[in-house]
Amino acid sequence: MAGLRVLDIATFVAAPFCGTVLADFGAEVIKVEQPKGGDSLRQFGTISECGDSLVWLSEARNKKTVTLDLRQAEGAALFKKLVAKTDVILENFRPGTLEKWGVGFEALRQINPGLIMLRISAYGQTGPKRDEPGFARIAHAFAGLSWLSGEADGPPVVPGSTSMADYVSGMWGAIGVLAALRARDKSGRGQFIDLGLYESVFRLLDEIAPAYAKYGTVRERMGADTVNVVPHSHYCTQTGEWVALACTNDKMFARLAEVMGRPELAKEFPTSAIRVQNRDHINSLVAQWMAKHSLADVITLTREGGVPCAQIYSIREIFEDPQYKARGNLLRVEDPRIGELVVPAPIPRLSETPPEFRHTGRPLGADNEDVFMNLIGLSADEFRAARASGVI
Structure with a gap:
């Protein structure tokens, strides 16, 4: 993906994980955060000695980090300069938020007709629930997965990871981006990708939809068992x-x-x-x-x-298992702020162009000067003024 420039203006995991996948394969991914505090993912999970979470250090890997307040007119103007030099935007705000700031897809495609935008929200860009908030736990519930999780005589439980819908949405998003890039190769036109968190989970639930439509079957919780197979x-x-x-x-x-x-x-x-x-x-x-x-x-x-x-396995057995070692699934890296760190290695492996890990998640605004001065040409005075006003 070298030569592909991606602006990640999203928060937490879902859309940003798409950027992580693309960055693992060489895309230049620029993470855009609010000047004060940055992405909430920095404070989500176990906080490391550097002040950022282990989730951030792992999942913001290989990304440049800049700060920019899109809510200010000057910030939106700088963002549009970045968009003119960008292939893909990743966002997961509530529908209508970018439009309110004057940087919705239709406005941005006037600047860059080849622009591709991944839009992930709780329920998608349309429908009666489009304006409602949601996180992965809500997606698991609304998609029907939580209903299936747990013992037959017990309550619905968390289906493994509370963030599963976010990660799965990021992967579906990457598929959408790659398909849109392929279409752009032929037409020269960009497009937006509309994905609801719940849809990413619902699409994985095998035959529950046709079984209900055809026979009225409502699958119940079965603990560790599987509906059509024993043992x-x-x-x-x-x-x-x-x-x-x-x-x-x-x-x-x-x-x-x-x-x-x-x-x-x-x-x-x-x-x-x-x-x-x-x-x-x-x-x-x-x-x-x-x-x-x-x-x-x-x-x-x-x-x-x-x-x-x-x-x-628990994570203890994973760290001890020779298969994980042989495949290099546990990658030992050096973070300049906290030293050695073990993170999941990037996948999938490609025989000729494998993914690679270049660096962990960087400090807030670490690449401001490089991006704003070298990429879009702000002068030193303009850069200092933008920073002083809180736009950057």
């Missing part, structure tokens, strides 16, 4: 560790039956439909077998038998 759950070993087991088809179940020393089970319960009808019984058989074997034995036996099975 496909979490089980506790004799030594107290939990493992995930996935028997997604008849062949896998036959392999598991052999591993358990119960090959007759494959004949007694030959299809997924039959196993689903006998869910509790089969889960009980698997749980009893797991409870008689140590974690090491379970992992060895299932691996030798060709049955997908893995220990359920």
